[in-house]
Amino acid sequence: MASRKVIELFYDVVSPYSWLGFEVLCRYRNVWNIDLKLRPAFLGGVMKGSGNKPPGLIPNKFLYMGTDLSRLAEYFAVPLSFPNDPDETMFRKGSLAAMRFITAVGERYGADEPSVERVSREIWMRVWCRDEDITLPASLSEATLKAGLPAREVEELLQLAASEKIKDKLKSVTQEALDYGAFGFPLIVCHVDGKREMFFGSDRFELMAHCIGEKWLGPQPIKLTAKV
Amino acid sequence: MASRKVIELFYDVVSPYSWLGFEVLCRYRNVWNIDLKLRPAFLGGVMKGSGNKPPGLIPNKFLYMGTDLSRLAEYFAVPLSFPNDPDETMFRKGSLAAMRFITAVGERYGADEPSVERVSREIWMRVWCRDEDITLPASLSEATLKAGLPAREVEELLQLAASEKIKDKLKSVTQEALDYGAFGFPLIVCHVDGKREMFFGSDRFELMAHCIGEKWLGPQPIKLTAKV
Numbered sequence: 001m002a003s004r005k006v007i008e009l010f011y012d013v014v015s016p017y018s019w020l021g022f023e024v025l026c027r028y029r030n031v032w033n034i035d036l037k038l039r040p041a042f043l044g045g046v047m048k049g050s051g052n053k054p055p056g057l058i059p060n061k062f063l064y065m066g067t068d069l070s071r072l073a074e075y076f077a078v079p080l081s082f083p084n085d086p087d088e089t090m091f092r093k094g095s096l097a098a099m100r101f102i103t104a105v106g107e108r109y110g111a112d113e114p115s116v117e118r119v120s121r122e123i124w125m126r127v128w129c130r131d132e133d134i135t136l137p138a139s140l141s142e143a144t145l146k147a148g149l150p151a152r153e154v155e156e157l158l159q160l161a162a163s164e165k166i167k168d169k170l171k172s173v174t175q176e177a178l179d180y181g182a183f184g185f186p187l188i189v190c191h192v193d194g195k196r197e198m199f200f201g202s203d204r205f206e207l208m209a210h211c212i213g214e215k216w217l218g219p220q221p222i223k224l225t226a227k228v
Numbered sequence: 229m230a231s232r233k234v235i236e237l238f239y240d241v242v243s244p245y246s247w248l249g250f251e252v253l254c255r256y257r258n259v260w261n262i263d264l265k266l267r268p269a270f271l272g273g274v275m276k277g278s279g280n281k282p283p284g285l286i287p288n289k290f291l292y293m294g295t296d297l298s299r300l301a302e303y304f305a306v307p308l309s310f311p312n313d314p315d316e317t318m319f320r321k322g323s324l325a326a327m328r329f330i331t332a333v334g335e336r337y338g339a340d341e342p343s344v345e346r347v348s349r350e351i352w353m354r355v356w357c358r359d360e361d362i363t364l365p366a367s368l369s370e371a372t373l374k375a376g377l378p379a380r381e382v383e384e385l386l387q388l389a390a391s392e393k394i395k396d397k398l399k400s401v402t403q404e405a406l407d408y409g410a411f412g413f414p415l416i417v418c419h420v421d422g423k424r425e426m427f428f429g430s431d432r433f434e435l436m437a438h439c440i441g442e443k444w445l446g447p448q449p450i451k452l453t454a455k456v
Binding site (some may be wrong): 058059064067068198199202206210226 | 278280286287288289291292295296300302346358406409410411425426427428429431432434435438439446
């Protein structure tokens, strides 16, 4: 049997295209011969570090993104819907607190445990499905409970998320993404037989399959386990 | 039999992603129930009109584009290769003369004739395969002859390309693309049962098939008829 391929997914919950990529890769863990490594990171840092600007600043691009995302969400069966005020959600409020929190979850339970996946999904369900806050401790607690983590540990996670250790961890994962050549998220890095293939966005799965010697079978829609 | 779907492809030969989309859609004329309308336009005008900036200005994005394009070119079986000095090719020299010339070919032979397809492909072969000039009359003549058009008509086409009529035609097609919401090329506009679906780029074919009720069967590589 061929050795398992490692796929790293760098993502931020502020990014709706990251959500699509996240769900597809989580599904393909059961389809492809891969180990998926979730790498929560900070998109703001990647944009700053690469000198990139958010695509939404160009009016035609912003309009297109709305159409593109709703078509993709339907096709990928991800319950994504635009917040009422995307500017407020994405730029003024941002995702720093949320990404520190997810980093803390990874630190506490191990990056390969399902907790990181479940908490990330519940935070996406808040911000990119139900248009709910993801900046306040109460919001992050609620997502954590929905993800099935024990109530007694939420306070500890919130404290951990505010620690220097976690701030530094998030910075260093973000820097890793930049070192791979990131200029936005999702960034997907495939390691196959000592070779590295890097893909940006959620629209290269067919090409990715071709490059890593797997078969693309479409978005494989399944019922999400997260509660709407 | 269902009525044929009309697909408009707005493209500029300066854009390598446009070439990929062009070849795929030309192949799918024989696979999907579509009428493909080639709409040569001017990318410079679309970037200016939409306020967009070329992606290559962000260093990480530029590096990624190189990798992305060569992987896609191999997968799509399009003989694309980067020019030695992409800046010189894309920005300093540009494609205005070439796009006026292709517009003139459409005017002379009819937009639905194979001439526009063949001449466009031969110009792409020059700029995005063999790193040859596409700004001088001699270069455009050579491409036209390779495309199989009669030698006696080349001079007439060059004169037509310099006319106000053709300049205005190119401007108006470019404006049509902007009115559809373009911020780059390729722009693909599908008309199905009175509904319009707009796609940017050469990475939405699977989604496009889903939206227009056709089946995506991969890039359908075939031997190009153009001579390398």
